[in-house]
Amino acid sequence: MSGKYTNVPYGYEPPPATRKGTLIFYDSFEHVTDEQLERAAATADTRSFEQLVLYPLHESTVKRMSRDAVQAYYKREDRLHDWRRDHPESRIRVESLEGKRKKYTPIDTALRHITAEYKAPHFLYLTVEMANQFASFDSFKDWIKEVRLIIDGDPVNLHPKLEQNTHRWEWAE
Template sequence: MAREQIKVPYGYEPPAHSDKGTVLVFETFEDWTAHEMSACIAWAEERKFVRVIFYPQHEETLRRMDIRSEMPYYARLKHLEQLMEDVDTQLQVEVDKWEGKRKKYTPLDTSLNFLTEKSPGPHFICMSDRYANLFVTYPSFKEWIKKARLVIFTQFRVPLHGKLHDCAERWETVDFGNGV
């Protein structure tokens, strides 16, 4: 197969690749609406991310994390997929169903390792304020906050944990409920 020759002006430099990596969204998704979904996608598009992965967690994982969920995993998954049908975006948007295949408790570290190995970086972990307050208490939080940035969406309006202020430059808050 012959190569195609491309002519460019002298001194041409290709433009820098401006797209960022992957947003990993951790949440139960049972109380998400189309407005929150579109606000999340709009935020990711504005920041020029390449990929958004929604990661609903199994009931057993939520129970061990002391997070109440009224709907079972498969009902929440179906609800999330219905919300995604209405999304019109150029981003690669997907739902990761790995935890549903495991059908048991999956530590947050295991989930993060699995997702970061299979998706391009840099990684942004997006979770509600309720999740973030739990995540900051885990022993592995200090390693993860160095590897990935944390995006906290203020869904439940709970005060943030004091340990988050030690690494204030590695996280930010976003409000998906009232638009971006």
């Protein structure tokens, strides 16, 4: 116990929480611009999410998912921390699971960690490229029932599984 006691009137009930859920931006953050980060923060604020979680991917995860060359994990993570420091009024957190693991982390493992760690409902904020990659995995049909997607980018070629599940995702504003 903390030792700090407070007196409340009889029958007092705390006010209901006005912020619910978690918005998770899952990406390598190699090609994500500050404008996209600002849109994600604005979406988290306008929809009253409890917090915005930035989930940068480790180099080995990106290499297995897309074969793209990316900067070192710590450089991309430092950029996100610098951006977060510029927004002290927002509830933003940089998730460091992949930095601790220092190896390939399947999206299933990442999503299990996210759903266990953060408050529901869970919304994934994805770029169009990442959403198409996510939809190409076999586990997509199971995860689309558990999380909702907010897709940032131009409506170009979408994966057929995304088109089948249009009721579970929407475009970012």
